[in-house]
Amino acid sequence: xxxxxxxxxxxxxxxxxxxxxxxxxxxxxxxxxxxxxxxxxxxxxxxxxxxxxxxxxxxxxxxxxxxxxxxxxxxxxxxxxxxxxxxxxxxxxxxxxxxxxxxxxxxxxxxxxxxxxxxxxxxxxxxxxxxxxxxxxxxxxxxxxxxxxxxxxxxxxxxxxxxxxxxxxxxxxxxxxxxxxxxxxxxxxxxxxxxxxxxxxxxxxxxxxxxxxxxxxxxxxxxxxxxxxxxxxxxxxxxxxxxxxxxxxxxxxxxxxxxxxxxxxxxxxxxxxxxxxxxxxxxxxxxxxxxxxxxxxxxxxxxxxxxxxxxxxxxxxxxxxxxxxxxxxxxxxxxxxxxxxxxxxxxxxxxxxxxxxxxxxxxxxxxxxxxxxxxxxxxxxxxxxxxxxxxxxxxxxxxxxxxxxxxxxxxxxxxxxxxxxxxxxxxxxxxxxxxxxxxxxxxxxxxxxxxxxxxxxxxxxxxxxxxxxxxxxxx
Amino acid sequence: xxxxxxxxxxxxxxxxxxxxxxxxxxxxxxxxxxxxxxxxxxxxxxxxxxxxxxxxxxxxxxxxxxxxxxxxxxxxxxxxxxxxxxxxxxxxxxxxxxxxxxxxxxxxxxxxxxxxxxxxxxxxxxxxxxxxxxxxxxxxxxxxxxxxxxxxxxxxxxxxxxxxxxxxxxxxxxxxxxxxxxxxxxxxxxxxxxxxxxxxxxxxxxxxxxxxxxxxxxxxxxxxxxxxxxxxxxxxxxxxxxxxxxxxxxxxxxxxxxxxxxxxxxxxxxxxxxxxxxxxxxxxxxxxxxxxxxxxxxxxxxxxxxxxxxxxxxxxxxxxxxxxxxxxxxxxxxxxxxxxxxxxxxxxxxxxxxxxxxxxxxxxxxxxxxxxxxxxxxxxxxxxxxxxxxxxxxxxxxxxxxxxxxxxxxxxxxxxxxxxxxxxxxxxxxxxxxxxxxxxxxxxxxxxxxxxxxxxxxxxxxxxxxxxxxxxxxxxxxxxxxxxx
Numbered sequence: 001x002x003x004x005x006x007x008x009x010x011x012x013x014x015x016x017x018x019x020x021x022x023x024x025x026x027x028x029x030x031x032x033x034x035x036x037x038x039x040x041x042x043x044x045x046x047x048x049x050x051x052x053x054x055x056x057x058x059x060x061x062x063x064x065x066x067x068x069x070x071x072x073x074x075x076x077x078x079x080x081x082x083x084x085x086x087x088x089x090x091x092x093x094x095x096x097x098x099x100x101x102x103x104x105x106x107x108x109x110x111x112x113x114x115x116x117x118x119x120x121x122x123x124x125x126x127x128x129x130x131x132x133x134x135x136x137x138x139x140x141x142x143x144x145x146x147x148x149x150x151x152x153x154x155x156x157x158x159x160x161x162x163x164x165x166x167x168x169x170x171x172x173x174x175x176x177x178x179x180x181x182x183x184x185x186x187x188x189x190x191x192x193x194x195x196x197x198x199x200x201x202x203x204x205x206x207x208x209x210x211x212x213x214x215x216x217x218x219x220x221x222x223x224x225x226x227x228x229x230x231x232x233x234x235x236x237x238x239x240x241x242x243x244x245x246x247x248x249x250x251x252x253x254x255x256x257x258x259x260x261x262x263x264x265x266x267x268x269x270x271x272x273x274x275x276x277x278x279x280x281x282x283x284x285x286x287x288x289x290x291x292x293x294x295x296x297x298x299x300x301x302x303x304x305x306x307x308x309x310x311x312x313x314x315x316x317x318x319x320x321x322x323x324x325x326x327x328x329x330x331x332x333x334x335x336x337x338x339x340x341x342x343x344x345x346x347x348x349x350x351x352x353x354x355x356x357x358x359x360x361x362x363x364x365x366x367x368x369x370x371x372x373x374x375x376x377x378x379x380x381x382x383x384x385x386x387x388x389x390x391x392x393x394x395x396x397x398x399x400x401x402x403x404x405x406x407x408x409x410x411x412x413x414x415x416x417x418x419x420x421x422x423x424x425x426x427x428x429x430x431x432x433x434x435x436x437x438x439x440x441x442x443x444x445x446x447x448x449x450x451x452x453x454x455x456x457x458x459x460x461x462x463x464x465x466x467x468x469x470x471x472x473x474x475x
Numbered sequence: 476x477x478x479x480x481x482x483x484x485x486x487x488x489x490x491x492x493x494x495x496x497x498x499x500x501x502x503x504x505x506x507x508x509x510x511x512x513x514x515x516x517x518x519x520x521x522x523x524x525x526x527x528x529x530x531x532x533x534x535x536x537x538x539x540x541x542x543x544x545x546x547x548x549x550x551x552x553x554x555x556x557x558x559x560x561x562x563x564x565x566x567x568x569x570x571x572x573x574x575x576x577x578x579x580x581x582x583x584x585x586x587x588x589x590x591x592x593x594x595x596x597x598x599x600x601x602x603x604x605x606x607x608x609x610x611x612x613x614x615x616x617x618x619x620x621x622x623x624x625x626x627x628x629x630x631x632x633x634x635x636x637x638x639x640x641x642x643x644x645x646x647x648x649x650x651x652x653x654x655x656x657x658x659x660x661x662x663x664x665x666x667x668x669x670x671x672x673x674x675x676x677x678x679x680x681x682x683x684x685x686x687x688x689x690x691x692x693x694x695x696x697x698x699x700x701x702x703x704x705x706x707x708x709x710x711x712x713x714x715x716x717x718x719x720x721x722x723x724x725x726x727x728x729x730x731x732x733x734x735x736x737x738x739x740x741x742x743x744x745x746x747x748x749x750x751x752x753x754x755x756x757x758x759x760x761x762x763x764x765x766x767x768x769x770x771x772x773x774x775x776x777x778x779x780x781x782x783x784x785x786x787x788x789x790x791x792x793x794x795x796x797x798x799x800x801x802x803x804x805x806x807x808x809x810x811x812x813x814x815x816x817x818x819x820x821x822x823x824x825x826x827x828x829x830x831x832x833x834x835x836x837x838x839x840x841x842x843x844x845x846x847x848x849x850x851x852x853x854x855x856x857x858x859x860x861x862x863x864x865x866x867x868x869x870x871x872x873x874x875x876x877x878x879x880x881x882x883x884x885x886x887x888x889x890x891x892x893x894x895x896x897x898x899x900x901x902x903x904x905x906x907x908x909x910x911x912x913x914x915x916x917x918x919x920x921x922x923x924x925x926x927x928x929x930x931x932x933x934x935x936x937x938x939x940x941x942x943x944x945x946x947x948x949x950x951x952x953x954x955x956x957x958x959x960x
Contacts, residue, residue, distance in 0.1 A: 089794020
């Protein structure tokens with residue numbers, strides 16, 4: 001039997017506000033335990049929540065960015081359950097009337113572009129942390145994170161492979177960092193993914209029973225967890241078993257998912273509207289003011305890059321992987337007037353160097369203006385591609401500006417044809433065998449001679465010019 | 476004006492006839508003498524009180540006194556009070572010293588009014604007799620075999636016994652008005668949102684409202700001036716201009732239309748109470764008021780609606796008492812679940828547990844629509860009845876409670892019988908309207924009878940005007956229990 005995978009993602013993004021969603025405490029990561037927990041955060045008797053408008057603004061930005069419907073009146077509900085790191089015994093969230101409904105996100109997998117629809121996005125508060133390892137026979141509770149604002153973003157079950165799920169998660173990660181509502185730091189838990197996974201026979205209309213993989217904090221784990229889960233579900237079904245609805249955890253060390261709780265153990269959260277908070281009302285003015293501060297969005301920029309710079313859909317998607325990268329590319333392209341060449345350099349040489357040095361584009365030692373000048377020097381014939389790479393190395397090391405490096409290191413492409421002819425004559429004289437082979441019809445020998453000339457010029461000869469002159473000499 | 480009215484005390488303080496310290500000392504002395512038989516206070520701390528009184532005296536001496544600076548007041552133990560044990564009448568918080576002041580406490584401190592102590596109350600404000608307190612029942616000062624009402628029973632009793640010139644209370648379904656009625660004092664529950672709930676331990680957030688309790692309407696007006704005001708820490712606090720609630724006290728009542736809801740004078744109302752309320756209506760007529768027959772048809776559903784909504788909110792509000800961070804924790808437990816279960820089983824009393832169970836039930840999957848949502852719809856209908864009524868009357872009048880004080884233990888085994896005591900008070904909470912109770916007579920046993928006024932939103936000044944005019948021509952509110960010396 002052939003199987004189809006169905007995946008929907010729920011992503012918790014930590015909103016980049018300075019203070020918590022219902023109190024004035026700082027949301028900064030890494031402070032000593034419980035030093036960023038106020039009376040409200042630790043839920044002393046009598047305290048009350050006050051909504052942080054900044055968090056609502058983040059949610060509005062997101063709703064606008066995905067073209068979703070912003071509920072002009074949305075409501076906070078209480079989700080009731082007991083856990084030591086949940087100080088009030090309930091989490092303030094949004095169930096019936098979330099701030100955002102609908103919207104869509106474009107993803108590119110290989111050469112295929114797809115649109116994934118979103119179900120909803122709602123605001124809620126994060127819980128604290130239970131520290132099980134640090135205290136012998138006891139559990140420590142750190143409430144610094146309690147009350148940190150989250151936007152939970154739920155997709156429709158429209159992804160059909162782990163690759164699509166990863167592409168969606170990446171596109172979402174790009175978007176939330178792009179519009180500045182989340183720092184995107186996955187190690188610190190700012191972007192956490194839950195994957196709902198099921199399989200069904202190809203052609204079957206109904207969904208299979210899903211299992212939810214909780215708390216995946218890297219794209220790699222997301223891919224591995226889904227792949228494992230899909231294999232496991234198919235094997236189980238093919239062995240005549242049944243899938244029970246459940247929540248599972250991914251163990252990265254063993255590469256397996258394991259059961260956390262079954263449907264029977266699921267909580268009844270007894271949701272009801274939080275009487276301590278008024279419904280959130282979004283007036284048109286507020287929405288328009290937020291809209292005015294939105295930057296050009298990745299999808300619009302991708303279309304523009306394809307149109308203005310002639311790059312492919314795939315390249316445009318890669319180049320808009322982050323706002324900083326897109327801005328960098330565009331600055332390079334403008335500086336040199338060569339969109340495609342700029343794209344090749346940014347995605348090739350530059351990205352490789354950044355990866356090797358484990359640097360982000362914002363930490364790049366080579367400025368966009370420098371790279372633009374470098375590409376311009378290739379274009380005007382001053383540099384060959386090979387020489388340009390050497391100049392790039394110089395730029396990376398901080399050896400100065402492009403022209404200064406070319407000058408200092410003598411990397412200028414040979415433009416004097418007299419000097420080049422002299423080298424060619426010497427090479428032809430030193431390689432009679434190759435000359436003979438070429439004349440007897442072996443094209444390969446010509447390339448060998450070009451190589452010899454380039455070598456003799458120490459790379460400075462213009463390869464096009466070498467070709468041209470060699471052909472004349474050998475006639 | 477009695478010699479212990481707030482304005483009289485304030486005048487004596489201003490005229491240097493008495494110091495705040497002397498005043499506090501005299502009330503503290505009365506507490507020492509009477510509290511053992513009344514049990515109105517959970518915590519008294521003379522040292523703290525006298526320090527606050529001394530500070531008030533300094534303010535008076537410096538010419539920086541406000542209208543009530545130096546006048547002491549007792550606070551219901553539901554308000555977090557910095558450095559004071561704040562128990563909410565529960566074993567669960569029997570070791571909880573609040574690290575901050577509730578907004579209401581901040582306001583009284585800012586007004587320079589020393590705290591005489593924390594008054595006894597039904598556990599987490601759940602009760603109508605003050606018998607659910609972990610700290611024992613409060614006795615009615617008019618007859619100590621009887622209950623003072625609840626949940627602000629300690630507050631009502633301490634004012635009735637003149638252990639304090641005034642007290643704060645809170646009212647979720649009648650917890651200010653019913654004990655005020657049963658103890659023969661005046662108490663007012665303001666419009667929902669007028670007094671900040673910050674620092675007031677939550678019972679049912681959409682219903683809870685703090686208010687003043689004192690012998691007279693005039694006293695309550697002065698206290699309301701201190702208590703009300705916008706608080707950004709409470710999202711349900713209303714941002715509106717500050718009013719002087721005493722401004723209309725002396726207005727004549729000519730032309731006043733008094734609505735008498737048929738349903739409040741029907742079956743279940745004690746004859747002596749009915750007669751006293753009728754007499755009060757007659758009195759108001761002589762002052763120029765016109766009675767108007769009105770109907771609050773849906774108010775008969777108020778008790779069932781209330782006993783869905785209030786427990787629903789309470790079941791969630793009380794989840795924070797889990798033994799993890801503060802308050803009581805069971806001494807022995809096997810694991811986390813066991814710790815939760817034992818802590819809450821041991822820390823909460825029977826009535827609180829009953830309401831948590833009801834609340835969890837009505838919110839649970841499959842029952843939410845039938846109970847919680849349905850109750851919310853009826854709540855709306857009850858509020859609509861009031862809006863209709865206020866088209867034809869200025870204030871609604873009726874009994875506060877169906878009877879006078881009952882004997883300790885008389886109703887404690889029958890929760891439904893107990894709940895019926897709040898039949899007339901609950902509708903105002905559900906609608907968010909202001910309501911007050913004032914004394915209007917005594918029954919044959921010598922127990923006080925309460926008259927209730929319910930006003931339209933923000934009509935506190937009008938209600939206080941009606942009550943004050945009534946109290947100018949009657950002396951029920953000025954009477955104090957004879958037996959207490």
